[in-house]
Amino acid sequence: xxxxxxxxxxxxxxxxxxxxxxxxxxxxxxxxxxxxxxxxxxxxxxxxxxxxxxxxxxxxxxxxxxxxxxxxxxxxxxxxxxxxxxxxxxxxxxxxxxxxxxxxxxxxxxxxx
Amino acid sequence: xxxxxxxxxxxxxxxxxxxxxxxxxxxxxxxxxxxxxxxxxxxxxxxxxxxxxxxxxxxxxxxxxxxxxxxxxxxxxxxxxxxxxxxxxxxxxxxxxxxxxxxxxxxxxxxxxxxx
Numbered sequence: 546x547x548x549x550x551x552x553x554x555x556x557x558x559x560x561x562x563x564x565x566x567x568x569x570x571x572x573x574x575x576x577x578x579x580x581x582x583x584x585x586x587x588x589x590x591x592x593x594x595x596x597x598x599x600x601x602x603x604x605x606x607x608x609x610x611x612x613x614x615x616x617x618x619x620x621x622x623x624x625x626x627x628x629x630x631x632x633x634x635x636x637x638x639x640x641x642x643x644x645x646x647x648x649x650x651x652x653x654x655x656x657x658x
Numbered sequence: 659x660x661x662x663x664x665x666x667x668x669x670x671x672x673x674x675x676x677x678x679x680x681x682x683x684x685x686x687x688x689x690x691x692x693x694x695x696x697x698x699x700x701x702x703x704x705x706x707x708x709x710x711x712x713x714x715x716x717x718x719x720x721x722x723x724x725x726x727x728x729x730x731x732x733x734x735x736x737x738x739x740x741x742x743x744x745x746x747x748x749x750x751x752x753x754x755x756x757x758x759x760x761x762x763x764x765x766x767x768x769x770x771x772x773x774x
Contacts, residue, residue, distance in 0.1 A: 652701040
């Protein structure tokens, strides 16, 4: 079966510190991968998507970057966090067996202080 | 571009009441439509989906019908429970024009609170 995991689940980071959120998918090959952010007020915004290893597209300019070093691994990073980076970050995937459906991970709560 | 509009919340109901959450969309071509649910402190879970006009998605007592003529995908449940309290998101995925990544476009979400 296909599963998606992301970590850490929660973290509190000071302004100016680096960030690394990791997401892995199991049970499928060459998935489309996505990073979404849900800021306070619950709106969901697509940050990055990837259709293959090393292929990253950004939807909005921001303080964050993404990388896909392996087929089923997607990493969200920042060199220096801003207060406005606080939010709930969701990794998602669409695989060969999911049809047209995108499935989400458990989410990571980031608080920048 | 594509867009999804949900009814404004929050929605507060008593247990066993009838639920409707309205959702309308704007998109070119023939998008697939989804409802996701987010329970407190958790990620999004797929609730139901419909991939073509007149399809009805259903799950856990919830239903929604893909109405192309009215560009709507309203969520309904005949008798809500306290455990249904969550945030509900309507979304569409449009592969028109050969877009391979097919991102989800979300509505703003509707908070549902069900009281005993």
